[in-house]
Amino acid sequence: MSYQTIQQLVNGLSLDKLTKVPFHKRIPTSVPTQYRPHSYWQGEGVPVIGTVPTNGKANGRVCTNSTDGAVLGIPSNAYLASSSVGQQTSSVATGTLMLVDKISDINLNHNEATGSLTGLDATSRLAAGAGAHIWIEAITTLGASSNTFTLTYTNQDGTGSRTTPNIVTIGSAIQGKSVLTNAAYTFAPLQDGDVGVRSIQSITLVSGSSTGTMLISLVRPLVTWLIPAIGYGSNREELFSAAPLPAISSSACLAFLWFPFSAAGMGISAGSLNFITD
Amino acid sequence: MAVTTAAGIYSEFALNGQHIMFGKANVVSTGNTWATSWAAAGLPGAGTGTSTGKANGATCSRSTAGSIWYNNPRAGRRLYVVGATITGSGNGALTLVDRLAHVTLAQNEATGSITGVTGTARLDSASAGNNMEGGQILVEVASVLGAGDNVFTIGYTNQAGTASRVTPQFTLTGGTAVSRIIPVSGLCYIPLQDGDRSVRSIDAITLVSGANTGGTFTVSLVRPILDVPWVANIPFDRDYVGEQCLLPEVIADSCLYFVGVPTGSSFNPWGVLRFVDV
Numbered sequence: 231m232s233y234q235t236i237q238q239l240v241n242g243l244s245l246d247k248l249t250k251v252p253f254h255k256r257i258p259t260s261v262p263t264q265y266r267p268h269s270y271w272q273g274e275g276v277p278v279i280g281t282v283p284t285n286g287k288a289n290g291r292v293c294t295n296s297t298d299g300a301v302l303g304i305p306s307n308a309y310l311a312s313s314s315v316g317q318q319t320s321s322v323a324t325g326t327l328m329l330v331d332k333i334s335d336i337n338l339n340h341n342e343a344t345g346s347l348t349g350l351d352a353t354s355r356l357a358a359g360a361g362a363h364i365w366i367e368a369i370t371t372l373g374a375s376s377n378t379f380t381l382t383y384t385n386q387d388g389t390g391s392r393t394t395p396n397i398v399t400i401g402s403a404i405q406g407k408s409v410l411t412n413a414a415y416t417f418a419p420l421q422d423g424d425v426g427v428r429s430i431q432s433i434t435l436v437s438g439s440s441t442g443t444m445l446i447s448l449v450r451p452l453v454t455w456l457i458p459a460i461g462y463g464s465n466r467e468e469l470f471s472a473a474p475l476p477a478i479s480s481s482a483c484l485a486f487l488w489f490p491f492s493a494a495g496m497g498i499s500a501g502s503l504n505f506i507t508d
Numbered sequence: 509m510a511v512t513t514a515a516g517i518y519s520e521f522a523l524n525g526q527h528i529m530f531g532k533a534n535v536v537s538t539g540n541t542w543a544t545s546w547a548a549a550g551l552p553g554a555g556t557g558t559s560t561g562k563a564n565g566a567t568c569s570r571s572t573a574g575s576i577w578y579n580n581p582r583a584g585r586r587l588y589v590v591g592a593t594i595t596g597s598g599n600g601a602l603t604l605v606d607r608l609a610h611v612t613l614a615q616n617e618a619t620g621s622i623t624g625v626t627g628t629a630r631l632d633s634a635s636a637g638n639n640m641e642g643g644q645i646l647v648e649v650a651s652v653l654g655a656g657d658n659v660f661t662i663g664y665t666n667q668a669g670t671a672s673r674v675t676p677q678f679t680l681t682g683g684t685a686v687s688r689i690i691p692v693s694g695l696c697y698i699p700l701q702d703g704d705r706s707v708r709s710i711d712a713i714t715l716v717s718g719a720n721t722g723g724t725f726t727v728s729l730v731r732p733i734l735d736v737p738w739v740a741n742i743p744f745d746r747d748y749v750g751e752q753c754l755l756p757e758v759i760a761d762s763c764l765y766f767v768g769v770p771t772g773s774s775f776n777p778w779g780v781l782r783f784v785d786v
Contacts, residue, residue: 265533325531325778357523359523360522360524412553413549413552414552416528419577425581451527456593456743458741491778
């Protein structure tokens with residue numbers, strides 16, 4: 231059953247169907263770039279530092295709850311009932327934390343040559359008609375100059391040969407930081423009329439030869455929390471925020487993105503994800 | 509719309525909902541004085557005006573620097589704000605607006621016709637009778653004004669398509685800082701000629717008195733979309749489907765940003781907007 235009423239939720243709680251899963255993560259760098267999104271994937275903590283696949287267009291992979299970096303302990307047939315998060319070290323570090331299901335990723339060179347991609351596919355955890363978003367972070371620090379490329383993908387409806395607008399990277403992006411130079415983008419823009427991506431088939435290098443490596447991930451945003459400052463937690467009851475409760479696949483690779491609103495050094499984000507099962 | 513129930517909207521959000529993070533740098537204001545986040549750094553980055561001059565009016569879109577970025581609705585669908593979580597320093601009230609078009613003028617801009625400030629691409633037909641026929645006139649300081657007041661009126665075409673309408677006089681107060689909105693009797697928008705309720709295009713400006721120079725101001729045609737109060741360090745979740753029954757619509761290609769009135773001297777909204785197309 232999916233939980234759609236408070237009565238159903240209370241009944242589930244009374245039957246001890248709640249599982250609390252803690253987390254305690256930081257981004258790879260102690261000094262994020264203000265106003266630019268970052269990923270926790272390659273940062274220390276609980277869960278452990280996330281791995282990246284072998285570099286190359288042929289090495290895309292599907293990420294699961296067994297992938298190093300994924301939040302551990304998610305029960306089967308789970309829904310996210312509530313959560314509580316905060317940050318621990320800085321009195322002035324503020325920002326927005328986003329929980330995503332990191333479904334698939336691929337490790338490419340910043341100046342990856344044009345060609346087909348294999349294995350960057352999110353369909354195994356997407357319902358019919360659903361799509362993911364394209365998140366791109368630096369693995370190794372990018373070269374000082376920017377490059378421009380496009381991605382050709384299949385959209386939320388299964389229509390192929392869709393192409394992103396030019397994706398321009400930001401030179402010298404550090405590990406974990408979004409590589410998108412446009413200050414308006416969290417995720418890569420899509421072809422107009424699309425709202426999601428099911429798989430990515432190829433990359434086209436439009437211009438540039440700057441080096442470094444980048445991780446392109448297909449992610450599904452699940453929850454966002456505002457972290458105002460140390461001492462201020464953020465609690466959400468999902469039933470009243472986005473009824474019905476978000477269903478979480480038992481193979482979900484749960485990971486975090488961080489948008490630093492303040493310029494202060496980022497502390498550790500920590501908290502608890504509270505799942506209720508059928 | 510394809511979906512007509514709250515449950516249907518929530519289900520669509522679970523498939524392809526957009527979680528749009530944003531955060532704008534502090535705009536130092538005066539308590540209880542309107543200000544705009546348009547030119548502030550952040551996510552999205554800073555927006556600008558046009559080249560100075562009455563002939564340089566331009567329409568704005570989601571691709572205009574300064575606009576919050578989002579995916580347009582799919583063909584045959586409409587895009588709605590279904591939720592928001594917002595906070596900031598201090599307390600105050602925000603309005604999410606669509607910046608339809610704008611033009612930057614000199615502090616002592618001579619009387620004459622204005623070209624290019626029209627919003628009809630994202631407005632319903634004249635006299636549609638649904639409050640979507642027109643926008644409002646917003647005047648903000650683009651570069652700090654020199655000493656001394658100048659007085660203007662603005663000529664426009666109203667919601668019914670009637671031209672040669674004229675606003676009451678308003679004062680461009682000398683010394684006003686960047687990103688302050690020129691208020692009239694504490695209001696955010698320039699009042700209209702008696703009997704009018706909205707504006708389809710801004711057509712002319714008349715310098716009534718004063719010859720003070722030194723700064724510039726931008727006249728924008730905006731369509732208010734959503735009002736959101738904020739409280740310092742308390743990120744309230746708002747559900748515009750089941751909780752407030754509002755469903756504010758975002759017209760495709762809207763140029764989105766915030767204006768607001770802080771109770772104190774800080775104006776720096778940040779948080780997340782939740783959109784879905786149905």
